[in-house]
Structure formats: structure tokens, C-alpha cells
Amino acid sequence: AQSVTQPDIHITVSEGASLELRCNYSYGATPYLFWYVQSPGQGLQLLLKYFSGDTLVQGIKGFEAEFKRSQSSFNLRKPSVHWSDAAEYFCAVGDYGGSQGNLIFGKGTKLSVKP
Amino acid sequence: DAEITQSPRHKITETGRQVTLACHQTWNHNNMFWYRQDLGHGLRLIHYSYGVQDTNKGEVSDGYSVSRSNTEDLPLTLESAASSQTSVYFCASSPAGTGPFGYTFGSGTRLTVV
Numbered sequence: 001a002q003s004v005t006q007p008d009i010h011i012t013v014s015e016g017a018s019l020e021l022r023c024n025y026s027y028g029a030t031p032y033l034f035w036y037v038q039s040p041g042q043g044l045q046l047l048l049k050y051f052s053g054d055t056l057v058q059g060i061k062g063f064e065a066e067f068k069r070s071q072s073s074f075n076l077r078k079p080s081v082h083w084s085d086a087a088e089y090f091c092a093v094g095d096y097g098g099s100q101g102n103l104i105f106g107k108g109t110k111l112s113v114k115p
Numbered sequence: 116d117a118e119i120t121q122s123p124r125h126k127i128t129e130t131g132r133q134v135t136l137a138c139h140q141t142w143n144h145n146n147m148f149w150y151r152q153d154l155g156h157g158l159r160l161i162h163y164s165y166g167v168q169d170t171n172k173g174e175v176s177d178g179y180s181v182s183r184s185n186t187e188d189l190p191l192t193l194e195s196a197a198s199s200q201t202s203v204y205f206c207a208s209s210p211a212g213t214g215p216f217g218y219t220f221g222s223g224t225r226l227t228v229v
Binding site for chain 2: 006009032034042043044045046049051090092093094095096101102103104105106107108
């Protein structure tokens, strides 16, 4: 069955430090992968998505993610974290059949940023 | 501007009562989805619809129902609310044929069952 694993429940980084959030997926075919961010009390905002082509994907707010098929991973990175990046981050895989499909989410990683 | 709205934003209800959460979108999207978000579980799919009169069960559909009588609305009904259904509920929509792409999420409804 399709699934997404985010091994880290909570990560704390210092402002200005680099960030990497881990995501591993299980999917039988070519995966469609996503990262979403949720600020406290808010809905979900799409950061970036991958479905083919270049394995390094650029997103909004200075985030990027790299698809590694051999490791079944799609880790999210940012070179320098800002205090406003404190939020919960969700990795998701697209369960896609024909022309329809839906998203399967990981359990999320909460990011705290120290001043 | 097009949008997706959920109402109410917060609701407290008693065990055993029927509750309906509203989701309305003006994107003219064919696809609509309901998820619940719980600590330690992320978001889990409850029900989804790919068009008028079409509804499908998701991963955690027990105790919930939906109906799709028009393009804009997908109300979620809890037939007999239970404390285990205390959660934050998110509605989402996407254009026809886009699969998992093009999701737009609502701001969520926080439901407490006492």
C-alpha cells in the first residue's frame, strides 16, 4: 500500500542554520511527491511538487527538495531558516489512477526555530 | 476571487448528535475531498467526490457520510458524533483530471465532541 513516512516528529533549528526534513515513501509506480506547510491555525499551502524531470525541485519561500528513487526519499531543504518558517511540514504522495487521484500524507514534522 | 470556505470554523457538539460541516468552493472544481487531521496521524482521507452525484470512501470513512448535489458543495455529516471524531477537518478541491495536483485547501473546522 502507498505510504509516506516522516521520521522526525519535531525538529528545532537556530535561525540562519540550514534545514533538512526527511520524507520516505512507498509507492508501486512513479511517485508524484509534494511538500506542504501548515502555519498554526491555518490551512495547508503547497511548497513544491515533483512528478518527472529534474530530481531537484525548487519551491516557494526558498525551499527545495530532491527526489532520490534509489532511497525512496524526497527530503526538503532550506539553506538558511527564518523565524517565520516555524510551522508543521507535511510530505505527501499522490495516489494517482487514470486521470484522478488523491493525496496520502505523512504524519508531519513540526519545525521550531530558535532565535 | 475564487475560494474554498469551510463553516463553521469551530464547533462543539454532544456525543450522539448529528453534525454537518460545510465546504463550499467557487473554483468550479470537479474534485472535492474531506480530510481529518489528528496529532500523530497527519491528514487522513475521509471521503471524496469526482463530480456531482459521485462519492467515494477514503481511509477513515466509518461514521461519516457525504453527498454531492452540485459542483460547489460537499457537506460532511457525522451521523452520530463520537468523542473519537474530535479533530480538525479540512476540505480540499482540485480541477477535473488533475489527480493529486492542483489541490486547494480550506482553512479547516475544529470540531469538539463532548
